[in-house]
Amino acid sequence: MGMAWRLAVAALGLVALLHGTLRDSDDFFPFGSMAQYATGHDLNGQTRSTYILADTESGQEKVRVPLNATGTGIGRAEVEGQLGRFIEDPSLMQVIADAYRAIHPERDQYTHMYLMRDIYQLENGYVVGEPERVKLGEWKVVR
Structure with a gap:
């Protein structure tokens, strides 16, 4: 047995x-x-970083949304793992805004969210220059 x-x-x-x-x-x-x-990375290629920025009720613009357990309960890897869905349907960012509100009801809430990607150029494995910033999507938060 x-x-x-x-x-x-x-x-x-x-x-x-x-x-x-x-x-x-x-x-x-x-x-x-x-x-x-499964694969190595080109030391002279590019690396990408996905994140979300948000405007707030108090007028702050493009603050970084904390994609972690204590910020929104949703990790950055979870967003990156479903990036195609977020690009296709930016309303999925509403879930992140709602999660932030549930965890931090006393804090300044999000009014508009931006799905962003920074693309860094590598040279011998080191970042050179400033990243290229690309907006992948945006969402007006519904209350």
């Missing part, structure tokens, strides 16, 4: 890992895609 149980658990783990790899999905984290480990 003990050996059969261990084999069944191992088989389930392998199936979950295969599922995540073939679908390029982290639905069953940590049994997600291993693609991030």
